[in-house]
Amino acid sequence: MKVRASVKKMCDKCRVIRRHGRAAEPCPRPTAGHLPTLPSPVWAPLLNRTFFSVARIAGVDIPRDKRIEIALTYVYGIGLTTAKKILSKTGVNPDTRVKDLDDADVQKLRGAAESYTLEGDLRRQEGMALKRLQDIGCVRGRRHRAGLPVRGQRTRTNARTRRGARKTVAGKKK
Template identity: 85%
Template sequence: MARIAGIDIPREKRVEIALTYVYGIGLTRSKLILANTGVNPDTRVKDLSDGDVQKLRGATEEFTLEGDLRRKEGMALKRLQDIGCVRGRRHRMSLPVRGQRTRTNARTRRGSRKTVAGRKK
């Protein structure tokens, strides 16, 4: 099994798709890496030579991936919360951040409904 950026990528999949299992590599970046290294995107991971795997490892080292990327994103959110800007406060309160309405919808961000009892007359 090929290990790239500390992740065991699936053996039975095409290299182009298997690279997307690494956090920080999507399909576009995967295609870019394969074009730069000259590895055929249609090759299955199990059919890669050791040289190809080494090329892929070298090409992925220039990107911020996996734990470093997660840490970087977490620090960016923490910075927003620390300075007390609107985006940071919305993140802290688990509300939509980008101006979406919350009177209706926004269930994913706010969680399941909490029923409030109606007033007795």
């Protein structure tokens, strides 16, 4: 059984001894989901609370420790303005942390986000628009294809982001 170099221990009861990148003594129950042995007062508040493991909106795991207003912007197609609109429509407080949301709030947010074009559909839509510009052969399409600035910026100097790193040209002899 091959084990990552960072793995030294699987749980408090089972140890993995590593020799030459291989596990010499694998954990007898790797799928048992061993929990570290902690005193019960530490676990008591967690056992009484109902929470979800990961909030997924439009197929994206949003970060648990951020405010919901910021966490929604991790979804491609939702910026800060759209996130505020979604939160006002659903009635969720923007200052609430994602880990403090209950399942009903997450369901409301998912429903509100479905009314927007997000993630894969939006990427596909943008790609099709660029492909159409290139197919009809307009100036914008040609500039996209050549990797040059599209909106009329100068290229004699600057435009390094679009043009990439400088290519050295041999100087002429005198």
